[in-house]
Amino acid sequence: MTGVLVVTSVVLIYLAICTSYLFLFAIAGRLVKPVEISEKKEKPGYKILVLIPAYKEDNVIVEVAKQALQQYYPQNLYEVAVICDSLKQETILALKALPITVVEVKFSNPTKAKAINATLQPLFGYDLAVVLDADNIMDVQFLEKVSQAFAEGYTIIQGHRIAKNTNTSIAILDAISEEINNHIFRKGHCALGLPAALIGSAMAFDFQFFKQTMASITAVSGFDKELELAILKDRRYIYYAEDALVYDEKVQRIVDFKKQRTRWIAAQLTYLTNNFFSGIIQLFRGNVAYFDKVFQFMLLPRLLLLGLAIGTTLLSVLLQHMPLFVFSSTLVLLLIVSLFLSIPNALLKKISWKEVSAMPALFIQFIFSVLQIRKARYTFLHTPHGEIKQNR
Template sequence: MIKVVYYILWTLALVHALYFFLTAFFAFKREKRLKSGDGKTKFGIILPARNEEKVIGELVESLRKQRYSKDLYDILVFVNNCTDSTREVAKKAGAKVIEVTRKVSTKGEVLMFALEKLKDTDYQAYIVFDADNVVDPDFLNVMDDAYSNGFKAAQGQRETKNVNDGWISTCYSLFYYIQNLFFNRARTRMNASCSINGTGFMIDKEFAEQHFKPKTLTEDIELSIFCNLEGVKIFYAEDAITYDEQPTRFNVSWKQRTRWSVGIIQCVRAYSGKLLKNAFKDNNFSCFDKLLFIITPFLQILSFVLGIFAVIVGCFGISVGILSHVPFWMFILYTIICYVISMIFYALVLLYHKKSIAKNFMGILLFNFFIFTWVFINIYSIPKKTLEWKPIVHEKSMKKLK
């Protein structure tokens, strides 16, 4: 009986991993270029900000330098719980500053307030950025192309301001590069829906007002789910680039990733049933795809437990089918080979994004460790119903990094 359960669990874990491995190859499929937009989409750019005086000015300046008609977009900074000069810096840089006049504790709640505040405006779509971002000058043009081609939602490419700041920031960069290439790009090229991942995304105004009702710590994943459930395809706008500041300290990374894990587990509890129902009822591939995505924390834990069990079997020679015939040294050799191959892969990903291998070698070396720590974050997060949102200090300027 133990053998049967063991094989079933291993099969589940392997099928889940194999699914994402195989779909990743669609990233290499030839791209179908969008027709150029008419340059007439009116955007409301929403920037939630809490004590962001060191970075908000640079974001606003980058948005004012967009190669897009200045009459067709407004820069709207929604300040909340500020005890510094974020308001003054944003206003001086050229943004419209709007005070969040009710108690908010998450980014999703700020966005809900913004949607209500802007309900009577004539914007066609909203674009959301985090306050620490810097935006490529052609960002709005690319999003106009997407909107003009009928896409009600689009995710831009997430780049890193401070990739060379240490192994933690390199690991974050690798995480987003891999997600950009082998998840978001792959899904757009297989004519499916990619995923919104926090910042640098566009959403249709009417759709957002009707369907965006977040109740978890990961409002970006929820918005992706709302799109999937309503049959709205999210386009990966690869040329719409946002530069984002990443943590450089492990304790800060742990807190941030814990919030993400708690949020995605909240999404499993709230939406897995609806996603499964829609996947089969409406033959909705994106719902099926998103369901497999949000259950990843549980599959990570399962794979870890099964791996530990395999090591115990190897060490003590316990008879569990084929494992009892595999010498322990083969497990060690297999692990070393996989580690080396993965490092080569990470190096190639960095080279593709024109980043230095030498400057980021520690991140390449420790990326597997970075991902491995997520197992313990997920274990810690499962019993949590919610988590206090603790803001992350942002202070990296692109000007200073150059």
């Protein structure tokens, strides 16, 4: 009995730290107004390169490339470059028929970092580089919004990635997870003066800085985390442009959810083990932002946190231990409040019993994801897009 209580107490301490962290930034995102960019009457004329790496994305990439050409931004000031890796020949021909740059690459072990670096190195003459995923569709004002932020002096800008589809229960829950991340790790962080977290796409950078920094990025998975750590170590700020929207396809099936989360958890564990001690060192050097990022790697996925909190509450009932019950049930309530504070009203309205009933299955998939992270640490696990009819 004593051993069980000790283990449960340790778990609850960890849960309390994680929950307090999430609650702090959830509140900050609601109560503290972040710095906003004022629209200038004279629009800046920055030259922008839009990079779209596409690995086996024949289902979506042609339409994405067409949509990328529909920006309000002057057409002579931006170029769309699609990086083709393992695409079908007919897809490549369709892309070459568009007024875009088509770059063909091939690697034995493909990664997004390799594809971007192969494209970037011979290029020059741009002010900004924008990175999208192969399923991303920019809002027509996206380039205009990031150029305005760049004109204000922000050299690293994370846009607001938002769900393109909510056509299945899994897609709705994935969209909710995305918005919670946006609220806590971007809006909430910027509200308290910390840099926003990068997300891997819908990002804009000073071109020369991006080209130089990317040259040292070798990540198999989660290149944005390695890139973010390099940025934070250099004590640079990442601005969150909440009104610069990019529509992102949400996973629609449990099998794709599992594959995606396995890749993400593997990357998170890799960066935690590789940067734990450097995070502590940077903290003592006054680099709170770098330490904060390393601390984020210590956070379990929120569904696992919630499951553990509920599990310890049920265990406290079985043990008939009132202090543990009060503490654990308080954590459950606090975690639920943190999550609800972070979800936009439009998505809250989409939650029904169908979505709630899908959560136990997702919890189980998270467990399987943790058990299969070894493969994902050394091999890129591709998540297919455009295989199921979507809604906007």
